[in-house]
Amino acid sequence: QQQVKQSPQSLIVQKGGISIINCAYENTAFDYFPWYQQFPGKGPALLIAIRPDVSEKKEGRFTISFNKSAKQFSLHIMDSQPGDSATYFCAASVTNYGGSQGNLIFGKGTKLSVKP
Amino acid sequence: DTAVSQTPKYLVTQMGNDKSIKCEQNLGHDTMYWYKQDSKKFLKIMFSYNNKELIINETVPNRFSPKSPDKAHLNLHINSLELGDSAVYFCASSPGTGGSYEQYFGPGTRLTVT
Numbered sequence: 001q002q003q004v005k006q007s008p009q010s011l012i013v014q015k016g017g018i019s020i021i022n023c024a025y026e027n028t029a030f031d032y033f034p035w036y037q038q039f040p041g042k043g044p045a046l047l048i049a050i051r052p053d054v055s056e057k058k059e060g061r062f063t064i065s066f067n068k069s070a071k072q073f074s075l076h077i078m079d080s081q082p083g084d085s086a087t088y089f090c091a092a093s094v095t096n097y098g099g100s101q102g103n104l105i106f107g108k109g110t111k112l113s114v115k116p
Numbered sequence: 117d118t119a120v121s122q123t124p125k126y127l128v129t130q131m132g133n134d135k136s137i138k139c140e141q142n143l144g145h146d147t148m149y150w151y152k153q154d155s156k157k158f159l160k161i162m163f164s165y166n167n168k169e170l171i172i173n174e175t176v177p178n179r180f181s182p183k184s185p186d187k188a189h190l191n192l193h194i195n196s197l198e199l200g201d202s203a204v205y206f207c208a209s210s211p212g213t214g215g216s217y218e219q220y221f222g223p224g225t226r227l228t229v230t
Contacts, residue, residue, distance in 0.1 A: 095216035103161050
């Protein structure tokens with residue numbers, strides 16, 4: 001199965017700072033890149049997603065930057081807040097495919113702690 | 117109303133036992149999934165069902181068997197439980213197949229095998 005590599009494994013940021021989480025992928029057929037947010041004791045929830053036809057997507061304080069040539073994408077959280085403390089997962093998939101090719105492939109997650 | 121619900125939330129059992137986890141979604145979605153999240157938080161898909169048909173069967177042991185009585189329910193039955201099965205199991209649903217649909221996750225079932 002193709003991998004999605006995520007870094008760092010954990011991240012500590014002061015309140016008001018910028019949190020940056022990076023992901024790299026191998027399969028050039030991937031064309032959908034979501035980020036999921038998971039709070040302790042809860043299931044993951046979609047935060048923001050991007051397709052490779054744009055280089056950046058912003059929703060509130062959350063921005064995805066996408067570099068197709070480098071096969072990398074990243075999540076930026078501006079003005080980080082203690083309430084953002086959670087585990088963040090990047091993922092990738094090949095759309096318009098059924099069967100296993102349409103699977104979401106998740107990165108290993110980044111535990112973000114925002115200190116007051 | 118809870119969109120995707122799972123029961124039980126916690127399950128503690130001994131090796132060799134058989135157990136089931138139930139999942140229900142009230143979103144009207146066509147596709148449901150089971151994921152396993154290990155102690156390192158790694159999320160991996162186990163199965164997915166579309167309109168009661170199994171469309172993905174990842175390389176999981178055949179001790180695990182998904183069963184879908186209707187498109188709103190996807191249960192996971194596990195035979196002969198092993199220590200390595202200890203994990204959090206998440207049910208999820210999406211409007212269609214393929215990774216571009218948002219997946220809605222349940223709250224998880226923490227399975228501990230002793």
